[in-house]
Amino acid sequence: MNKLLLVTISVSALLAVIVSSWPAFAYVMQSSNYRLQQDSVNFGGARGESASYVLEDTAGEVGTGRGESDSYILNAGYQQADWVMSISVPVSVGMTPVIPGITGGTATGSAAVVVGTTNQGGYTLYINASGTPAMRKDSNSFANYTVSSTDPDFDWVILNSDSEFGFSPEGPDIIQKYMDDGDACNTGSSDASDKCWDSVDDSVKSISQTSYGNGLIGTTTTIKFRAESGTENMQSSGAYQAVITMTAVAN
């Protein structure tokens, strides 16, 4: 292979990599009335319908299919990306009742997080807070909930001298870590209410997962939040806030 060919191939390969790794826009072309989300120029493909099924196929693409590594999942090909995912959360959660700063108390609240996807591989739902400790007011805060082992605590327990903030996920898709056997977490297959408490901080934690598409209506994971100031703790007064991020990732 001579030098010209080598240079040409190298430049082309570089261009190919750049083009293929450029983030996809929400559409690939548009007119005054329409936008085309995605396309594929090949030699075959069509939409077929029967009374029971709809089939869309594309022929002629090279290098399609699903590829996985430890860090990434690649769905290559025109039809591969033909799925959607949605997530809905409340605007805000107000925990009640107010907590007396001197004598202590407990406040609770919950958020319904609905995730729906047509991705055949399902989804994984993650939770994290914008900072740590999560529940803060100026320089004051509730500490992140302290779990007594590597698994979530079946019962919420804090020291009387502490104040802490944590969560417990509930729903049909919660992962094994948050399931219980009526006595402990990360064992059994039950989902007892207000059990299996964990901390929420600035690192992401998976809480729900499916291995199949659950449809656009989605499935609700309820995040129970709890904050407590112990009877021997003096908690500064005012409005505390945590910013919670929910991320649904296609499997």
Place this chain on the structure above:
Amino acid sequence: MRRGKIKIEAIIIIAALFLISGSLSYIALASTANFTVGLRVVWPPAVMVQWIAPEGRVGPHGTNWDDYFFLTVKTPDSETFLGAMPYLATTTNAGTYLVTTTFNNVDEEGVYDVYLKGWQHLTRKLDNVFLDEYSLNILNYTQEDNSSPTGTVVLLAGDINDLGTTTSTLGDDVINSVDLSLLLSRIDDDDPTTNLVRENLNQDIVVNSVDLSLLLKNLDAEGDN
């Protein structure tokens, strides 16, 4: 001839590479949403009064400063009512009320305006007082700025209309002809215990011209309300 063949091979390879790259489209694989979780902690800040100096009292400094009063707390800017003592408290002869006092709806530390209305006196306001939740907050109405030593600021005397038995009947916070008429009606009345007759502004043993002079000096004055 050979160079032309090489060019054709290069074109074929380039085309193949673009075909491959063209099929590697991808879209975002994650959806993210944020929300806030909030809670409120309450800790009513506590106050004590040290000192108030009723105007014109007879006797040595700080020995005849007893008075009925109540406190009101408002927001500093909009003067929105937050809370008030529901009862009349009494200061000592030294002008102190060293009883821990909190207010409904004043349940977190912050900056407030704190008003004191006396039994015979116009309301006086302490502006922009920081009420700390961790420590006892001392209110000193003898200083304009609530600083610690005893100052020279007094509660203006003469607001003596209404019954004067509850926080809502402690006068109209203006010294006018109504108060003057009440005082004139009691002129020369004795007050042996010095503090039972409301018109006895200087708290000696009689309602007389000294009390009248005090009221006339403050005629048309209004409280900080």
